[in-house]
Amino acid sequence: MKFMASNGARVAALLAGVAVVSSCGLPRSGPTKSEIFAGSVMRQGDAFIVSVNPRVTRATAVTPALGFSSAFRNAGVIGSDIIRPGDSLGLTIYENVEDGLLAKGGLSQLDEVQVDGAGFIFVPYAGRIRAAGNTPEALRGVITRKLDTQTPDPQVIVRRLAGNGATISIVGGVGGQGVYPIERPTRTLLSMLAQAGGISSDPEVTRVTLIRGSRRETVWLSDLYTNPALDIALRANDRIIVDEDTRAFTALGATGTQSRLNFPTPNISALEAIAQVGGLSSSLADPTGVFVFRNEPAEIANNVLGRTDLQGTQRFVYVLDLTEPNGMFEARDFAIRDGDTVYVTEAPFVQWNKTISSLTGTLNQANNLAGIAQ
Structure with a gap:
């Protein structure tokens, strides 16, 4: 009996040792905070790791400024049924x-x-x-x-x-693509869009691009609704393109879901980006470890770091700590840009729980083996 008990103890010790070693490679959703910080230029990596504050938020708040120039806005309406060469x-x-x-x-x-x-x-x-x-x-x-x-x-x-007289063409997310004459009721952009059957894409992220000669200018559809000055007069041979915003960001780590999502509105903050994927996982996420990975152009990189010597695109990791007194406000104000990766680290206890669960399961297996040996 002593020989069999001794064998059972050896099996348990062996399995426990295997569990301890294997805990170093337990499954997880991504790198830890310490592993991310190890990628800093101050250590062994090539990324600038920056904590988000109001100054950083202002320096990185680069969003697409869409609208029509004064040349487009100041053009008067043309008469209807204008005769053209070739008619x-x-x-x-x-x-x-x-x-x-x-x-x-x-x-x-x-x-x-x-x-x-x-x-x-x-x-x-x-x-x-x-x-x-x-x-x-x-x-x-x-x-x-x-x-x-x-x-x-x-x-x-x-x-x-x-002959068609003065005409324009409309393509993209409208009810009816085609060539339309500029007539008395359809001499401005919004009225012509209505003539084409209205917008068939999501109005929140729809852009309207007008090409006139060699000039190409774009406006958000929502701005057309709210700013009458952008409802510009049309000209013969104008081309109108209606399409949805293609900007997107990627969410990874301890969030409600991990995926690539399109921008739901023209501008989106880090807090809104987290909400888009279901928020932080209550059982996994570390609210002190919210990171935004981004490639910054040299101009913004120098502005953020207060330098003038950086050239070319730089790797940046912005750190958001939602537990700080103003952490939620900083996340609300920090703008997400096209191509960003939002990553939330797991809480330290998650790996500990996984290790304990692994050891517990291994010990149970060892006890079962010991029972079988006896």
Whole structure:
């Protein structure tokens, strides 16, 4: 019996030793705080580790400033149904005499009058007239005045036979993509978006980009709703692109879930980012170890550290301690940027509990083996 008990004790000791050794490699959600701090440039790594405070928050608060320039905002609305080069017009001219200047009977029709590349048309006895930039009604007045000096009381009708006049194109997250004419009810951006069926993407993160010639400018849809000055007048050949914000951040560690998430609003704080993934895990998270990993451009890096010698992109790890008196406020004010990684470390006792659980399970197995041996 002593021999069997001795064997059982040896098995228990052996298994306990294995458990102690294996506890060094127990599963966990990521690095510990000490391992992250070991990556500092002050130790053996190449990352700057910075505690978040109001000065750091201000230095890193770089968010996309979207909006239209004064050149776009100050452009006045254009008249509806503007004639463009390449349009085909139909002209009907009534003269108040039987033996008219243009035709006998006083009625003459000029079909398929082409607006040339320079924007002009030719009308007999009226000469070369600029049509582009005018509405059909304005052009009618011009032709009438030209003929009035040669035939009494002429009456002119101008019709567009072919051509789109002033048009814009809309693509992306709208109800109906396509080419739309600029008409009296749709001479501004919001009215044209409504004409295209409205917005089909999430309004909170929708951007509206307007391309005019070589210029490309973008505005948040929500700003269009709240700021009437951004509801700019459209111009012929404008291109409108409606798309959702593609910025995203990654959440890892002791949070409610670990995933990559798109920005739910134009701006998001560290506190909101944590809330997006279900908050801190109440059974795992260490509220003193919330980290934001980011690559900072040299300009911001020098500003944060109060230096001028850094060049190129720098690795930064920002530290948030939610247990400090102003910790929650700092997390609320610290802005998350595109590509950030938000990581929450596990509380120290979590690894301890895992070790104890591992040892307890191993000891139970040892006792079972000892019982079998006896």
